[in-house]
Amino acid sequence: GAGVSQSPRYKVAKRGQDVALRCDPISGHVSLFWYQQALGQGPEFLTYFQNEAQLDKSGLPSDRFFAERPEGSVSTLKIQRTQQEDSAVYLCASSVPTSGGLTGELFFGEGSRLTVL
Amino acid sequence: GENVEQHPSTLSVQEGDSAVIKCTYSDSASNYFPWYKQELGKGPQLIIDIRSNVGEKKDQRIAVTLNKTAKHFSLHITETQPEDSAVYFCAASIGISNTGNQFYFGTGTSLTVIP
Numbered sequence: 195g196a197g198v199s200q201s202p203r204y205k206v207a208k209r210g211q212d213v214a215l216r217c218d219p220i221s222g223h224v225s226l227f228w229y230q231q232a233l234g235q236g237p238e239f240l241t242y243f244q245n246e247a248q249l250d251k252s253g254l255p256s257d258r259f260f261a262e263r264p265e266g267s268v269s270t271l272k273i274q275r276t277q278q279e280d281s282a283v284y285l286c287a288s289s290v291p292t293s294g295g296l297t298g299e300l301f302f303g304e305g306s307r308l309t310v311l
Numbered sequence: 312g313e314n315v316e317q318h319p320s321t322l323s324v325q326e327g328d329s330a331v332i333k334c335t336y337s338d339s340a341s342n343y344f345p346w347y348k349q350e351l352g353k354g355p356q357l358i359i360d361i362r363s364n365v366g367e368k369k370d371q372r373i374a375v376t377l378n379k380t381a382k383h384f385s386l387h388i389t390e391t392q393p394e395d396s397a398v399y400f401c402a403a404s405i406g407i408s409n410t411g412n413q414f415y416f417g418t419g420t421s422l423t424v425i426p
Contacts, residue, residue: 198354234419235418235419236317236400236416236418236419237355237400238416239413239414250413252413253413285355287354296343296362297343297404297405300345300347300357300414301357302354302356304353304354305354
């Protein structure tokens with residue numbers, strides 16, 4: 195497809211279960227971001243990849259959160275032993291730098307809504 | 312780290328009137344300021360952005376102004392239409408792609424345009 199694709203769109207998990215959220219960025223986009231968006235709030239940064247390298251993971255809230263992008267394209271955000279406070283929409287975005295090396299437009303997927311019971 | 316504040320949180324305007332949303336930021340290193348529109352159940356979509364080397368940018372009915380000294384930037388929508396109703400987010404970042412830079416988002420403004 196032409197845009198950023200995320201799956202699943204909706205996920206309900208029991209507390210303590212592990213979940214995996216997938217992001218398929220726009221082809222050729224080297225930069226990939228994960229954001230967490232709580233209800234009524236703005237997106238909060240989780241982690242950033244440039245190709246397969248995870249350059250910044252300072253926003254991951256705990257060691258239960260793990261992200262990877264092994265081949266520099268598809269990325270997976272994994273949450274282990276889910277807690278109720280993990281309930282949120284998880285947004286993935288990709289971008290490509292401008293010719294001058296500046297940050298380009300972020301293209302967001304539609305998000306994965308996680309509900310932890 | 313960067314702190315972005317956005318006001319108002321909700322805004323209702325009559326169709327055809329103008330809407331203004333304001334944001335402030337704290338980190339003087341930030342130099343890229345995009346605005347996103349988010350419709351229900353969708354991801355945010357870029358509507359306009361500005362870099363710190365300019366003070367104003369306009370695209371049809373949408374304009375953004377930036378005051379680097381005061382560290383604030385604003386979104387202006389003129390001749391509002393019902394389809395402008397959505398949540399709008401401002402953001403700030405360092406704007407250099409290879410620094411692993413973060414985008415810091417405001418808390419959003421829910422705009423309702425009343426027909």
